Amino acid sequence: MKKIKVSLLQLDVIFGNPDENYHKVRKYIEKAAQENPDVIVLPEMWNTGYSLENLAEIADEDGKKTKALLSDLAKKLTVNIVGGSVAIKKEGNFYNSSYVFNRTGSLISEYQKVHLFGLMNEDKFISAGATKNQFELDDIKAAGVICYDIRFPEWERKLMSEGQQILFVSAQWPTKRIAQWETLLRARAIENQAFVVAVNRVGEAPKDSFNGHSLVINPLGEILVEGTPGVEGIFTCEFDLDDLSKIRGDIPVFKDRRPELY
């Protein structure tokens, strides 16, 4: 049996206020670690929110502050951290950037959101990434994407087709489209025959409302845990990765696919 315990930090994000958000994330990670999870997962753009007009003043310079905080906590608490994403500035550009740390505090993956969400003006302020986000946590192969990325199944397929067992998703997905969030995530779990661990923020921003509905979904598309809508908190779930081999054996989607046709 290969069990993994994940803690989802379904947090409110204080708009345009990195100092308060860093303080809050530290407290929440320390609190979550008391439940002894293997992995702690954060939402999207948790340092600034979508305060895009102010990025020059508030984005994290090359992610230095974020990396120092998450590395320190991962090492001190001996826990893997899938660090959601933060706004960073690097060489004159802004990125929506994700960092993953293992239990020793080493940075094991870095990813910039690939698909930028025009409806929230992200494409006007942020530069797109172009690299994959694949990593191993305690020898478990996994991949990660950010929010709007989940509307591009060909991207998740690419990330998940080298034996990845868990897809991590970090989001600021507004309440008004939350039914689509659930449907898309369940589809990504079923088609990739993988667990999906998806964290969405709660709270209000000037132009959007967020109600969380963070989810852990099994490879059959069944919901194992749902973050209580509208409630800030830590939602923890343990699941067994051995379930995957039976599902992948019964319906061998990865073996049966015909990539030469599509």
Ligand SMILES: NC(=O)CCC(=O)C(=O)O
């Ligand atoms: N932050 C995002 O990428 C939002 C994506 C979203 O809301 C959608 O409907 O897609």
